Amino acid sequence: EVQLVESGGGLVQPGGSLRLSCAASGFTFSSYSMNWVRQAPGKGLEWVSYISSSSSTIYYADSVKGRFTISRDNAKNSLYLQMNSLRAEDTAVYYCARARADYGPFDYWGQGTLVTVSS
Amino acid sequence: EIVMTQSPATLSVSPGERATLSCRASQSVSSNLAWYQQKPGQAPRLLIYGASTRATGIPARFSGSGSGTEFTLTISSLQSEDFAVYYCQQYNNWPLITFGQGTRLEIK
Numbered sequence A: 001e002v003q004l005v006e007s008g009g010g011l012v013q014p015g016g017s018l019r020l021s022c023a024a025s026g027f028t029f030s031s032y033s034m035n036w037v038r039q040a041p042g043k044g045l046e047w048v049s050y051i052s053s054s055s056s057t058i059y060y061a062d063s064v065k066g067r068f069t070i071s072r073d074n075a076k077n078s079l080y081l082q083m084n085s086l087r088a089e090d091t092a093v094y095y096c097a098r099a100r101a102d103y104g105p106f107d108y109w110g111q112g113t114l115v116t117v118s119s
Numbered sequence B: 001e002i003v004m005t006q007s008p009a010t011l012s013v014s015p016g017e018r019a020t021l022s023c024r025a026s027q028s029v030s031s032n033l034a035w036y037q038q039k040p041g042q043a044p045r046l047l048i049y050g051a052s053t054r055a056t057g058i059p060a061r062f063s064g065s066g067s068g069t070e071f072t073l074t075i076s077s078l079q080s081e082d083f084a085v086y087y088c089q090q091y092n093n094w095p096l097i098t099f100g101q102g103t104r105l106e107i108k
Helices: none
Strands: A003-007 A010-012 A018-025 A034-039 A045-050 A058-060 A068-073 A076-085 A092-101 A105-111 A113-117 B005-009 B010-013 B019-025 B033-038 B045-049 B062-067 B071-077 B084-090 B103-107
Touching: A003 A092, A018 A034, A018 A092, A018 A113, A034 A076, A045 A068, A045 A076, A045 A092, A058 A068, A058 A076, A105 B045, B005 B084, B010 B019, B019 B033, B019 B103, B033 B062, B045 B062, B045 B103, B071 B084
Parallel strands: A010 A113, B010 B103
Antiparallel strands: A003 A018, A018 A076, A034 A045, A034 A092, A045 A058, A068 A076, A092 A105, A092 A113, B005 B019, B019 B071, B033 B045, B033 B084, B062 B071, B084 B103
């Protein structure tokens, strides 16, 4: 069974940093591209970042470019999102999501981790 | 950026009836269109990809159609568990992946 479990969310002050993790199991993690998607409270879905299976290709949404860094450790079956210079508008539930194909839709999602940016 | 517009924002339908949800893209996305279902407090679930292919384990009452800029998700006979928010997503224009704003399907 495919499982994605996020962790690392919490309350952080504006300008602060946080590192999210996503532990994957039930599939060959190193064969799949992965993504982070976020959802602000009561709002819709926003794609945040993409990383290819070998980490050779990385993309970011304009809203986080230069502040967030996606990475993965295939030996540990883990995906990460380093978030720096956090703003109030980054407050959201952050989901990790597996891409069905390299540039395909997202076929499995984690349960999400809440990041709250507030003083 | 491709803007995805879903309509209606809220749809009220009785159990057992058919529901039709629409999604329009601001420019062609070919058939690179997915539909997701999200229930309160849960992660989204992939229903349809490639505009019309059901994902693994999705019941046959869910069907998708369309190509280019106009897409439809149809739920043929609504069950109680189908009342949720539905999002369309275009994945034609990487890395500029975009979602629609969602359609809330509620019990009439």
